[in-house]
Amino acid sequence: MERSNHTVTEFILLGFSTDPVTQRVLFVVFLGVYSVTVVGNITLTVLICSDSRLHTPMYFFTGNLSFLDLWYSSVYTPKILVICISEDRSISFAGCVAQFLFSGGLAYSECYLLAAMAYDRYVAISQPLLYSQAMSIKLCAFLVVASYLGGFINCSIVAKRIFSLNFCGDNVIDDFFCDLFPLVKLACGRKDGFRAVLFFCLASNVIAPCVLIIASYLFIITTILRIRSTQGRLKAFSTCSSHLTSVTLYYGSILYIYTHSRSSYSFKTDKIVSIFCTVVFPMLNPMIYSLRNKDVKEALNKVFRKS
Template sequence: MVEQNFTKVKEFILLGFTADLQLQRVLFLIFLIIYVFCLLGNITMIFLICADSRLHTPMYFFIGNLSFLYLWYSSLFAPKILMICITDDKSISFAGCLAQFFFAAGLDLSECYLLAAMAYDCYVAITNALLYSQAMPLRLCASLVAASYFGGFLNSTIMISKTFTLSFCDNNVIDDFFCDLPLLVKLACDVKENYQAVVCFIMASNVFTPTILILASYLFIIAAILNICSIQGHLKVFSTCGSHLTAVTLYYGSILFIYSRSSSSYALEWDKVVSVFYTVVTSVLNPLLYSLRNKDVKDALKKMLDRAKVS
């Protein structure tokens, strides 16, 4: 017999955070402010990197692409969160849920590989500082970014093709603000072992591989630090990779908290808070991490503001 998808659900209902109208309005203002800062911060970072010739280096090329990814990622969730908070319409169509999950998974996995590429860039910048530009030419940087997106969205395509062959019968209520994999699996009528094995393999391999690359890069960085005798040299190393290490910690900490939980305890309030953190809040922290800790970015921003005052 030919397998068929007997999906009856045409839309899903996203419960969001609370049913209290007053609290929903407060949350709307909070998320609106966060989203505006996210847009302003990441767009400003991209503009500075493009406009200032001092920032035309491999490291800032990767930071600009990370800002672009966060800009796209936050825009995938924030408008729907705002709509859930301010209106009574909490529904999302089946196709909309499919699209949201596809792009969310693709960007998540792309970020894993992009962070790994940035770790390698930090390693080259520290261990081969004199020939840094030659060791990391623009073509190589662009290839690493392209490979990150290709790997992320290729595996997202496989996951989406597997997930939406499942049958969704009567229950269409998602106790969250977006369509996430554990919650969709929880609503499915029939989840075959073959599906679970494929999804677990994709998730594990696409998180495990970049993690190994990041750890290997930092092991070599630590080895390089041990060979540096001066305190100024140590401070320079930490200024080079400190922001990236913070970004990696925030990203993997949030992901591990969410996906290491059992399915029975997934839809707790703390899970929603952490979900908001890694889908929206980290997008705001990115420009702060790479600007407040970086003299070149602060100088470029000051130069741009001075030009604006003269104009």
């Protein structure tokens, strides 16, 4: 990416604390969270790929979500661990661009993927007899590929606009990774396009998928209310509970960051929300989709029995 007008060659990531004891504690915590994230997401992905009973559209999307979360967490956590145990808090300009591009691309891809999963749940509940035909493997693959393409193309547009700004002064980022708000805060000169970039991020990558999810669930609720038996309603709702939990946690944290942090991003509460969205949430997803899912638990028990 062109950066001939930049005098800043690297950035300094402050992280959470400079206290050595606190840093060691944070290292142990983040290492534990990342280990659980890696093991959980790999296990869920392998289970879905290996067990023929899980070869359905719903688990196809779940497996791709686990793969995305594993990649997403790996963009941030290794650098956070280095910051916690090393005095070197620097990240090169090119490294910052790469981190911003991959983190944003994966985050936006997850927004689209969660919307695709909502549509899958709508089809499963509204058209159970035609579900396998309506959600063909070609359509599922198309939705996953479109999610990645949409996420990375949109993030590339945002990254080009952000890193075309002049960074000629302070290079200290009051955060643990290269994100939109702290980078714009450091830029000097005119920032007329920042609001346009922020609106683009919200509209195309957050609001649009969120509208699709809400519309899908409105149709789902309408369909569930038409079911006469209470047991049938509970069964239909249980198929959506895991996805609904993921959507609430993920979109809740993203909307908080974008709407709350315009003028006070350096506050510790904002950093905690960012940590939840980028590090903790990828760890929770395998638990959400396995502990509350009978098929996944049976597949896991089958593996344990064979072992």
